[in-house]
Amino acid sequence: xxxxxxxxxxxxxxxxxxxxxxxxxxxxxxxxxxxxxxxxxxxxxxxxxxxxxxxxxxxxxxxxxxxxxxxxxxxxxxxxxxxxxxxxxxxxxxxxxxxxxxxxxxxxxxxxxxxxxxxxxxxxxxxxxxxxxxxxxxxxxxxxxxxxxxxxxxxxxxxxxxxxxxxxxxxxxxxxxxxxxxxxxxxxxxxxxxxxxxxxxxxxxxxxxxxxxxxxxxxxxxxxxxxxxxxxxxxxxxxxxxxxxxxxxxxxxxxxxxxxxxxxxxxxxxxxxxxxx
Ligand SMILES: C[S@@+](CC[C@H](N)C(=O)[O-])C[C@H]1O[C@@H](n2cnc3c(N)ncnc32)[C@H](O)[C@@H]1O
Numbered sequence: 001x002x003x004x005x006x007x008x009x010x011x012x013x014x015x016x017x018x019x020x021x022x023x024x025x026x027x028x029x030x031x032x033x034x035x036x037x038x039x040x041x042x043x044x045x046x047x048x049x050x051x052x053x054x055x056x057x058x059x060x061x062x063x064x065x066x067x068x069x070x071x072x073x074x075x076x077x078x079x080x081x082x083x084x085x086x087x088x089x090x091x092x093x094x095x096x097x098x099x100x101x102x103x104x105x106x107x108x109x110x111x112x113x114x115x116x117x118x119x120x121x122x123x124x125x126x127x128x129x130x131x132x133x134x135x136x137x138x139x140x141x142x143x144x145x146x147x148x149x150x151x152x153x154x155x156x157x158x159x160x161x162x163x164x165x166x167x168x169x170x171x172x173x174x175x176x177x178x179x180x181x182x183x184x185x186x187x188x189x190x191x192x193x194x195x196x197x198x199x200x201x202x203x204x205x206x207x208x209x210x211x212x213x214x215x216x217x218x219x220x221x222x223x224x225x226x227x228x229x230x231x232x233x234x235x236x237x238x239x240x241x242x243x244x245x246x247x248x249x250x251x252x253x254x255x256x257x258x259x260x261x262x263x264x265x266x267x268x269x270x271x272x273x274x275x276x277x
Pocket of ligand 1: 097
């Protein structure tokens, strides 16, 4: 089967890290996490994985794979909870990359929408077959025309995994306020890190974006306080690594859980949920 090329040093390339992390975590800790799509997708990409393969055995990279998996597990937890009350809701994957969380949560009734830049959606369509009740929209998230194609009549849950780090703070706020205005009863779930975390995580990306510091970019040290943007939005927040699951699965060591605790407490890694009233 022909492979699909992912260009280096593009925004598109940022989808590789979480995808490879999900594949690696499925191989190393299958009892915790098993993403059947990730390995198949990596095999179909024309991308030089050798740098990542080399680091594959290092403790930090192993931890990175746990990060990718925990984020997906947490978000799936929130989607499944929302679908219990709104079984016909639309699940919207903002900045979807090659992530198939929508399908993993499919209850046979919900609708799935994936949004990303046109070049990413092009790659996605070559690799992933859309199911019934699923569609992909090629659009910049900052151009709100994509919202016209999202029907929230039966409920809607938006999620953004690893996406808002590339946004400025005011851009996330404006997007959230627009969603809350258009979709009362809807909900948004996304991950965030504190200032220190963003500095550690994004040093290369920040240089590529041509800026010197994270100031102005989206980071959150105290979600409940700092995301309090409207009295019509209820904000809840949990630890990203340990807020939903205790990570006590075979193969996961005490040192992994210790680093996970540091991630949640000091790096302020969070999963935030906003309910639009
Ligand atoms: C780190 S990747 C995460 C991909 C996916 N959510 C996952 O967890 O595997 C970030 C994704 O956000 C997308 N993205 C970033 N800014 C965007 C924007 N303004 N509009 C649409 N997509 C965007 C990128 O193209 C990329 O696919």
